[in-house]
Amino acid sequence: GAGVSQSPSNKVTEKGKDVELRCDPISGHTALYWYRQSLGQGLEFLIYFQGNSAPDKSGLPSDRFSAERTGGSVSTLTIQRTQQEDSAVYLCASSLVGLAGFRTYEQYFGPGTRLTVT
Amino acid sequence: GENVEQHPSTLSVQEGDSAVIKCTYSDSASNYFPWYKQELGKRPQLIIDIRSNVGEKKDQRIAVTLNKTAKHFSLHITETQPEDSAVYFCAARESGYSTLTFGKGTMLLVSP
Numbered sequence: 001g002a003g004v005s006q007s008p009s010n011k012v013t014e015k016g017k018d019v020e021l022r023c024d025p026i027s028g029h030t031a032l033y034w035y036r037q038s039l040g041q042g043l044e045f046l047i048y049f050q051g052n053s054a055p056d057k058s059g060l061p062s063d064r065f066s067a068e069r070t071g072g073s074v075s076t077l078t079i080q081r082t083q084q085e086d087s088a089v090y091l092c093a094s095s096l097v098g099l100a101g102f103r104t105y106e107q108y109f110g111p112g113t114r115l116t117v118t
Numbered sequence: 119g120e121n122v123e124q125h126p127s128t129l130s131v132q133e134g135d136s137a138v139i140k141c142t143y144s145d146s147a148s149n150y151f152p153w154y155k156q157e158l159g160k161r162p163q164l165i166i167d168i169r170s171n172v173g174e175k176k177d178q179r180i181a182v183t184l185n186k187t188a189k190h191f192s193l194h195i196t197e198t199q200p201e202d203s204a205v206y207f208c209a210a211r212e213s214g215y216s217t218l219t220f221g222k223g224t225m226l227l228v229s230p
Contacts, residue, residue: 105167
């Protein structure tokens with residue numbers, strides 16, 4: 001079946017502009033995660049959505065970052081007033097959390113959006 | 119919260135050698151430890167995982183060991199091949215949470 005998809009694959013923006021990054025999780029996956037991966041760095045957790053519960057926003061680095069998940073499916077990560085330090089690859093992942101008998105914690109990653117702030 | 123340290127940051131081996139990557143975690147309540155492989159320009163993919171009720175797990179040439187007392191776990195790759203070259207990430211999940219805390223990654227280079 002279709003995996004996690006993200007768009008755009010690349011985004012170049014000027015400092016101070018707002019950007020929106022989109023994630024389409026695997027159909028039926030209840031959990032969705034956003035990560036940031038800077039050059040040579042690990043996977044920095046940003047935000048987590050699970051079903052209809054309030055999202056875990058504990059990883060968002062500043063109030064310029066926000067995310068929504070509409071209808072329990074597609075998610076959009078918004079970065080306002082972008083800064084050069086926001087340049088990174090933004091990865092989305094989804095998983096089947098909460099269903100007994102499955103590999104509920106395996107996260108399936110999308111291809112990422114490479115954001116460059118000039 | 120959980121903190122995961124991963125070593126080494128880079129590892130170069132000759133084809134056919136074994137490779138070992140080590141991670142430590144801080145929260146003794148963590149109970150799930152996956153390893154992800156990320157090839158250059160591609161997305162991370164799960165290669166093996168272990169739960170806290172198991173000390174070792176093998177899958178062909180890869181194995182993971184867990185020492186709960188010392189709070190560390192390791193990835194072992196035997197008979198390495200050039201296609202094993204990638205960045206490997208370890209992670210830990212705290213009991214009661216669904217998020218993972220990742221290590222900073224190990225770049226494994228396997229020379230033919």
